[in-house]
Amino acid sequence: xxxxxxxxxxxxxxxxxxxxxxxxxxxxxxxxxxxxxxxxxxxxxxxxxxxxxxxxxxxxxxxxxxxxxxxxxxxxxxxxxxxxxxxxxxxxxxxxxxxxxxxxxxxxxxxxxxx
Amino acid sequence: xxxxxxxxxxxxxxxxxxxxxxxxxxxxxxxxxxxxxxxxxxxxxxxxxxxxxxxxxxxxxxxxxxxxxxxxxxxxxxxxxxxxxxxxxxxxxxxxxxxxxxxxxxxxxxxxxxx
Numbered sequence: 001x002x003x004x005x006x007x008x009x010x011x012x013x014x015x016x017x018x019x020x021x022x023x024x025x026x027x028x029x030x031x032x033x034x035x036x037x038x039x040x041x042x043x044x045x046x047x048x049x050x051x052x053x054x055x056x057x058x059x060x061x062x063x064x065x066x067x068x069x070x071x072x073x074x075x076x077x078x079x080x081x082x083x084x085x086x087x088x089x090x091x092x093x094x095x096x097x098x099x100x101x102x103x104x105x106x107x108x109x110x111x112x113x114x115x
Numbered sequence: 116x117x118x119x120x121x122x123x124x125x126x127x128x129x130x131x132x133x134x135x136x137x138x139x140x141x142x143x144x145x146x147x148x149x150x151x152x153x154x155x156x157x158x159x160x161x162x163x164x165x166x167x168x169x170x171x172x173x174x175x176x177x178x179x180x181x182x183x184x185x186x187x188x189x190x191x192x193x194x195x196x197x198x199x200x201x202x203x204x205x206x207x208x209x210x211x212x213x214x215x216x217x218x219x220x221x222x223x224x225x226x227x228x229x230x
Contacts, residue, residue, distance in 0.1 A: 032216055034218055036221075042223060042224075043119075043206055043221040043222050043223040043224050044158065044206065044208075044221040045221070046218045046219070046220065049216075049218055051216045088155065090158060102148065102160050102163050102171055103160070103219055104160065105150075105157060105158040105159075105160075106157075107156070107157045108155075108156070108157060108158070
């Protein structure tokens with residue numbers, strides 16, 4: 001069965017510092033990986049995805065993520081955090097076995113960026 | 116930019132009452148989904164819908180739940196007899212039908228409170 005793990009409930013970062021939000025996955029076959037962000041009382045907004053090709057993918061708002069097949073990870077990164085980046089971040093995976101169209105989400109990581 | 120719209124934004128109901136949550140997916144999308152999120156926690160898959168039928172459903176999506184696409188634009192989730200534990204934020208999403216690489220686009224959600 002496909003699954004996603006986000007090992008950190010919360011990540012605290014000072015504004016201007018780099019940030020990393022961790023994600024590992026388990027899926028049969030090649031994974032399709034996604035990051036979404038949720039601001040308070042809002043829906044989920046798509047940030048970026050890895051389908052194939054370059055392991056480093058760039059997305060919205062200066063975020064990027066690195067796909068590492070050997071470590072089955074897809075960590076979200078940003079070189080310089082902003083206070084406005086504070087939100088709930090979800091990693092998601094879609095596999096190719098059975099029900100391939102749904103996304104399975106991780107538990108979410110709350111990012112707090114302090115001035 | 117096209118978006119998924121959901122109504123109502125918030126509904127309060129008594130336990131045992133029927134509730135219908137409505138969604139208008141992005142017009143050229145063919146896959147539709149319902150997810151729910153309890154109190155800012157994990158986003159859980161409920162059901163996916165394609166070509167006027169359910170393509171996959173989770174264990175949460177029991178006989179109390181049903182989905183329908185009554186016309187060319189709306190996609191509804193019905194809960195026949197609500198329970199306290201149905202209180203959650205319900206998100207509708209849609210995606211294009213080109214294989215499984217596309218991201219899901221989410222609405223802003225409908226908050227359901229069951230008293």
